[in-house]
Amino acid sequence: MAYKFSHPQSWPDFFTDLVMACNLVIGRMEKAYDQFARQREHWLRALLQEKSLQQLTPDGYRLGLPIEQGQLWVIAWSTQTTPAIPLARKRMLTEGTVLEHLKSPLLFFGEDIGVILLDEHAQQQPPAKLRDALLKLCAPHPLWIVYGVRYHSLNELKMTLSYAIALAQKARREARNEYLLDMQAPGLESLLENPRLTEDLRNFATRLFAPLLEHDTTKSTHLTETFVLAQTLGSAQMVADQLTVHVNTVRYRLHKVEELLGIEHASPKERTAWALAAFVWQHFHLLEQTPPKQSSFLHDQGE
Structure with missing residues (x-):
């Protein structure tokens, strides 16, 4: 026998209030998630701004970031805009797409650079598949993905992050036709981009x-x-x-x-x-x- 739910007789606006309460809870959850994402993004900026690694280490653990070892991807979007979708909406859709394909959050570094930190043992996903999915959101403008970067310490993450971002920005600046950039690929460019050899x-x-x-x-x-x-x-x-x-x-x-x-x-x-x-x-x-x-x-x- 199906149970039929009815509101209390003494509470005529029960369903209206219930919907409002649910929306309030969802709004607070979204706000908390947004604040957590901001904290992660601020942590990335602090890492590149010569902040103390000793100070950043506990913060990285608290934020659930793979700081000891992992994989690093960087995405660079075109500097041109696509007004068809509101920017806030586009950001949310982009985050959802990355989360769906890589099971890791997308951290924004500025307005047109995205950083993804993957666990060392995360299953490697084809970057072309992610790029195709993201292009549906920003077409007809291109985007570039730097991948194949692995790090084994917080200091290595700092170095590789700096150079991966620089490589992505350079590819965008030069409007390269090569949209997927593997930092582990052989060649002079990979030698120059290797942060371990910089000095x-x-x-x-x-x-x-x-x-x-x-x-x-x-x-x-x-x-x-x-x-x-x-x-x-x-x-x-x-x-x-x-x-x-x-x-x-x-x-x-x-x-x-x-x-x-x-x-x-x-x-x-x-x-x-x-x-x-x-x-x-x-x-x-x-x-x-x-x-x-x-x-x-x-x-x-x-x-």
Whole structure:
């Protein structure tokens, strides 16, 4: 026999009040979840702002983040907006999509960068599948996903997070046609993006270019920049076009570089080292000199 529920006779507005109470509870739950998400996002910012790792460790545990080891994904949205869906609604849909596919929350870093921290033993999901799902929300504008990043300490997380964000921003800035960026893939780019090698690569390039850097400092010349461009672009004319100077000026500078570095009598091994140093120098100085763009794809409320 089915039970028929009826409101108390002495409470004529029972169902109306019940609905209002349920909405109130749901609203408070959503507010609590939103505050918890904000705390996680603020923790990420503090991690990149040179805050004490000793202080951040207990906060990371309290927030339920995999801080000791895990996988890191970074998503960069286009800086163009799609007005079809309200921004707050789009943020909620995006969070739900990531949660459905990766079973981990999406943490927003600014308005157009998303960070996902996965447990070390989480089942690896195809990034293309997630990207296809997210494109349904932001089409026709593209998005880029950096994945394949693993860390085994809070300090490693800090380094990998910084470079994964920089790589995602760079891909967006250059409007790359490669939308899925695997940081573990072989190649020069993955070597340059490896945060464990950052300090060694910087020191390597600085040592090799020491004579040029000293000459540039004392004589106010541009030998380092000219040599780096010559190595990475491949011709004096292309360097001249890049620097908006006459090609003979470039040739004169390169002749001076040969004198300072002794390139004329260099071995193939030394020439290879200079070429690598040039790509290293260009990579890091480009990251330092190009500020990240701001956008309004996702509105980070409360900031």
